[in-house]
Amino acid sequence: MSSQKKQAELIKEISGVNPLKCMKCGKCSASCPSYNEMDIKPHQFVSYVINEDIESLVNSKSLWKCLSCFACVERCPRDVKPGKLIDAARQVVVRQKDQNYLLADEIPELLDPELPQQLLVSAFRRYRR
Amino acid sequence: MPLENKEFKPKIVAFCCNWCSYAGADLAGSSRLTYPADVKIIRVPCSCRVNPMFILRAFEKGADGVIMCGCHPGDCHYSTGNYYARRRMTLLFSMLDYIGVENGRTRVEWVSAAEGVKFSETMNSFVEKIYSLGENVRLGDLRCKS
Amino acid sequence: MQRIGVFVCHCGSNIAATVDVSKVAEMALMEPGVVHAEDYQYMCSEAGQAKIAAAIQEKNLTGIVVCSCSPRMHEATFRKAAERAGLNPYMVEIANIREHCSWIHKDMEEATKKAVILMRAAIAKVNLNTPLQAGESRVTKRALVIGGGIAGIQTALDIADAGYEVDIVEKTPSIGGRMSQLDKTFPTLDCSACILTPKMVEASAHEKINIYTYSEVEKVSGFVGDFTVDIRKKARCVDMDKCTGCGVCQEKCPSKKAPSEFNRGLNTRSAIYTPFAQAIPNVPVIDREACIKFKTGKCGICSKVCQAGAIDYEQKDEIITEKYGAIVVATGFDTIDLEKYDEYAYSQSKDVITSLELERVMNAAGPTHGHLERLSDGKAPKEIVFIQCVGSRCSDDRGKPYCSKICCMYTAKHAMLIRDKYPDVNVTVFYIDVRTPGKNFDEFYRRAVEQYGVNYIKGQVGKVIPQPDGKLLVQGSDLLDNRQILKEADMVVLATAIEPNPDVRKIATMLTASIDTNNFLTEAHAKLRPVESPTAGIFLSGVCQGPKDIPETVAQAGAAAVKAIGLLAKDKLMTNPCTAQSDILLCNGCSTCENVCPYGAISYEDKEVNDHGIRETRRIAVVNNALCQGCGACTVACPSGAMDLQGFSNRQIIAEVDAICR
Numbered sequence: 001m002s003s004q005k006k007q008a009e010l011i012k013e014i015s016g017v018n019p020l021k022c023m024k025c026g027k028c029s030a031s032c033p034s035y036n037e038m039d040i041k042p043h044q045f046v047s048y049v050i051n052e053d054i055e056s057l058v059n060s061k062s063l064w065k066c067l068s069c070f071a072c073v074e075r076c077p078r079d080v081k082p083g084k085l086i087d088a089a090r091q092v093v094v095r096q097k098d099q100n101y102l103l104a105d106e107i108p109e110l111l112d113p114e115l116p117q118q119l120l121v122s123a124f125r126r127y128r129r
Numbered sequence: 130m131p132l133e134n135k136e137f138k139p140k141i142v143a144f145c146c147n148w149c150s151y152a153g154a155d156l157a158g159s160s161r162l163t164y165p166a167d168v169k170i171i172r173v174p175c176s177c178r179v180n181p182m183f184i185l186r187a188f189e190k191g192a193d194g195v196i197m198c199g200c201h202p203g204d205c206h207y208s209t210g211n212y213y214a215r216r217r218m219t220l221l222f223s224m225l226d227y228i229g230v231e232n233g234r235t236r237v238e239w240v241s242a243a244e245g246v247k248f249s250e251t252m253n254s255f256v257e258k259i260y261s262l263g264e265n266v267r268l269g270d271l272r273c274k275s
Numbered sequence: 276m277q278r279i280g281v282f283v284c285h286c287g288s289n290i291a292a293t294v295d296v297s298k299v300a301e302m303a304l305m306e307p308g309v310v311h312a313e314d315y316q317y318m319c320s321e322a323g324q325a326k327i328a329a330a331i332q333e334k335n336l337t338g339i340v341v342c343s344c345s346p347r348m349h350e351a352t353f354r355k356a357a358e359r360a361g362l363n364p365y366m367v368e369i370a371n372i373r374e375h376c377s378w379i380h381k382d383m384e385e386a387t388k389k390a391v392i393l394m395r396a397a398i399a400k401v402n403l404n405t406p407l408q409a410g411e412s413r414v415t416k417r418a419l420v421i422g423g424g425i426a427g428i429q430t431a432l433d434i435a436d437a438g439y440e441v442d443i444v445e446k447t448p449s450i451g452g453r454m455s456q457l458d459k460t461f462p463t464l465d466c467s468a469c470i471l472t473p474k475m476v477e478a479s480a481h482e483k484i485n486i487y488t489y490s491e492v493e494k495v496s497g498f499v500g501d502f503t504v505d506i507r508k509k510a511r512c513v514d515m516d517k518c519t520g521c522g523v524c525q526e527k528c529p530s531k532k533a534p535s536e537f538n539r540g541l542n543t544r545s546a547i548y549t550p551f552a553q554a555i556p557n558v559p560v561i562d563r564e565a566c567i568k569f570k571t572g573k574c575g576i577c578s579k580v581c582q583a584g585a586i587d588y589e590q591k592d593e594i595i596t597e598k599y600g601a602i603v604v605a606t607g608f609d610t611i612d613l614e615k616y617d618e619y620a621y622s623q624s625k626d627v628i629t630s631l632e633l634e635r636v637m638n639a640a641g642p643t644h645g646h647l648e649r650l651s652d653g654k655a656p657k658e659i660v661f662i663q664c665v666g667s668r669c670s671d672d673r674g675k676p677y678c679s680k681i682c683c684m685y686t687a688k689h690a691m692l693i694r695d696k697y698p699d700v701n702v703t704v705f706y707i708d709v710r711t712p713g714k715n716f717d718e719f720y721r722r723a724v725e726q727y728g729v730n731y732i733k734g735q736v737g738k739v740i741p742q743p744d745g746k747l748l749v750q751g752s753d754l755l756d757n758r759q760i761l762k763e764a765d766m767v768v769l770a771t772a773i774e775p776n777p778d779v780r781k782i783a784t785m786l787t788a789s790i791d792t793n794n795f796l797t798e799a800h801a802k803l804r805p806v807e808s809p810t811a812g813i814f815l816s817g818v819c820q821g822p823k824d825i826p827e828t829v830a831q832a833g834a835a836a837v838k839a840i841g842l843l844a845k846d847k848l849m850t851n852p853c854t855a856q857s858d859i860l861l862c863n864g865c866s867t868c869e870n871v872c873p874y875g876a877i878s879y880e881d882k883e884v885n886d887h888g889i890r891e892t893r894r895i896a897v898v899n900n901a902l903c904q905g906c907g908a909c910t911v912a913c914p915s916g917a918m919d920l921q922g923f924s925n926r927q928i929i930a931e932v933d934a935i936c937r
Contacts, residue, residue, distance in 0.1 A: 021670065025668075027734075027735035028737075029737075030734060030737030030751045032737070035759040078669070078671070079670055140936050152347060154374065155345045158374025159378065161379065163380065164379060173923060174853070174907055175906040178908075180910065183929060204789060205789075206809055207873050208789065209871075209873050213912070
């Protein structure tokens with residue numbers, strides 16, 4: 001298995017999402033508050049995973065622009081949940097860097113007043129031990 | 130597989146309801162989806178026609194596995210038959226397990242008339258399971274052995 | 276002892292290529308009771324059947340086993356052949372050595388062995404077969420149609436035109452159904468009322484059609500050809516014979532605050548009302564929840580103004596019991612509840628409406644008298660957004676997994692009509708896919724785009740945000756241009772998913788008709804029997820079977836009528852003789868079997884029993900052969916083993932088990 005394919009499988013496994021269920025309605029992109037900041041749009045995320053182009057995905061700006069507000073997860077009519085895919089892709093990157101989680105104590109110094117509140121909430125959701 | 134089981138050819142009885150599973154088996158046939166010849170199918174009008182006695186009788190006569198297939202819950206041709214069957218078999222199988230007939234030797238599976246693939250897959254996995262369990266020594270009536 | 280003949284079919288090479296057929300025939304002769312065995316190329320052919328007939332007559336056979344294809348394929352063929360040769364057709368058993376043997380195995384030795392075992396099982400069974408006689412039951416030459424929409428009306432008209440009596444039971448005060456609420460119909464844009472009303476009038480005037488409006492089916496018993504149905508005629512509080520339909524009562528009624536069901540709650544109606552002007556029958560009903568007389572006891576104005584003296588506050592619900600030979604279900608649909616779709620702001624803004632509500636808004640008899648206006652402030656909209664697939668094609672728990680089928684077309688229709696009448700209004704449609712299979716359908720949709728300039732955008736809408744100034748901010752995506760769209764709209768129209776009428780589940784249970792997880796009634800065969808329920812005598816018409824537009828509904832209604840007529844035209848029906856029977860010596864009248872019987876086929880009678888010389892009267896289970904469908908649930912439930920199923924008796928099945936395990 002190529003490493004791209006492996007990573008795609010890993011993303012599917014972590015997210016628990018079957019990207020093939022997507023019917024390309026675009027409701028995720030329509031709901032996304034950071035849409036304009038993203039180079040790869042939420043609905044495209046799904047096709048990137050299907051096409052196993054994880055390289056472009058993990059190097060995209062979008063990966064870190066997603067607020068994990070889960071609007072797309074809530075509204076996706078097909079249970080594809082691009083937000084979860086993005087989350088899983090981030091997880092893959094973090095794992096590659098050998099940092100599986102953050103400790104709560106480490107967060108204050110990483111704080112940036114510009115960061116949206118929602119990102120903090122989602123960070124806790126994701127990185128808590 | 131243990132050596133002594135090399136020549137083991139299990140006897141497997143499958144009860145199939147006329148409306149869904151028997152038709153599913155027919156579809157497996159017309160789609161040429163193979164499963165081992167050890168499986169022999171008995172047609173019943175509905176899974177609720179399967180008396181637990183039939184299953185005990187099969188084991189008594191030396192069957193190594195018994196599987197019952199019916200319509201999916203809610204799809205029974207007679208509306209409620211498979212619900213009765215499901216409850217009866219749950220009870221019977223737990224009692225069989227208690228007296229030493231392993232749970233793997235009995236199975237209930239819902240196969241619709243459109244699920245030829247599922248029928249063949251089910252039979253393959255069931256037969257594989259029976260091979261791994263080996264010959265059924267419990268319940269067999271010695272007087273019945275030829 | 277039976278004299279059994281065994282016939283092994285080659286089925287060309289289908290069987291003979293993997294099964295040694297002559298070996299199977301040879302082995303057959305070693306089985307108990309077998310006096311004749313032969314193999315032949317094609318047993319189902321005329322020559323093959325002739326061989327069977329000859330053997331039956333020459334060798335005096337009492338039972339035969341045909342080793343061939345599935346009994347689902349040719350059991351009936353061989354039974355008929357046996358019957359022609361003078362053998363009871365139920366003395367025929369099939370060993371399925373094609374689908375269950377030759378087609379799935381490759382090794383000849385293995386397949387032949389299995390074929391022999393399958394044949395042995397069939398021989399063991401036929402040894403215990405007894406001749407069975409198919410019974411007869413009579414057919415009541417009257418049909419019931421549940422639901423008075425276009426599907427029900429069309430079915431009733433077609434059955435009645437063939438000369439049979441039909442009753443329509445309709446829940447609401449008037450027939451007409453959803454179609455009566457529509458303004459125009461695609462793809463020809465005829466006015467819905469103009470084409471429906473004549474049919475409604477024709478149905479009500481037809482001498483063979485009897486319409487029960489404001490009525491519901493309460494109880495169904497019986498079986499194909501002989502259903503007994505209780506119909507509850509809800510109290511109208513208006514005497515149908517006396518009322519002249521003058522409408523004065525509705526005018527004078529002081530309670531005018533009840534939401535109008537016909538106008539989807541967009542305006543109100545009086546407590547005494549007919550749903551719409553062309554209602555049939557044109558007799559109002561009193562809504563007791565809204566009526567001041569019923570709430571406080573004071574009022575009675577309608578009674579005072581009624582010249583005909585038709586108002587009767589004391590009227591009670593009435594139960595009518597009627598017999599029918601066939602029942603057609605035509606219960607139709609409703610739009611889904613949008614409670615779970617917060618993002619479209621349906622509950623927050625009056626200017627977010629469903630397409631069915633838009634039909635009422637566009638209709639001259641609707642709440643706005645046909646003027647396209649915002650329901651919040653009555654202003655003319657300049658920017659309208661349509662959102663497709665609201666709740667359709669959703670595999671989550673909020674919506675429906677299926678495509679509602681009609682939305683693409685009616686949205687194109689709405690968009691086109693609006694652009695035609697109000698050319699200065701911008702219309703945008705957000706879609707996932709545009710699905711227009713149907714005669715002149717795609718041309719219609721293309722006309723909306725090319726001729727009327729409707730702006731179609733591929734991509735869903737994520738959110739509709741009501742603004743303080745009353746506008747609606749629509750946040751959508753354009754997947755083809757890869758951009759997010761923010762559009763200020765004056766009105767948003769939701770193409771809401773349709774679902775079967777919620778009452779249909781209750782009705783399906785009464786009819787023992789099978790129903791799927793989406794509450795659509797299941798057809799007997801998805802392709803070859805699409806208008807029949809698997810339950811004999813029940814037919815399906817319209818959206819209760821699956822999403823449909825009007826032409827399809829009318830076509831299916833006609834097809835259901837033909838099937839019903841085919842049934843009603845028969846004087847007698849043959850019944851399946853494979854029914855349960857109780858052994859009067861073993862039965863102890865415990866009622867267990869009655870409780871598990873899904874058809875209510877079992878009752879109890881006091882019978883004189885001679886139990887080994889002791890004569891006494893016992894309570895014995897009696898099976899109604901016409902009701903029993905032969906599932907066998909009772910045979911297993913019976914604690915004393917008194918119940919047995921003819922054709923699949925305990926002894927027969929055990930003999931098969933024994934033969935297989937031998």
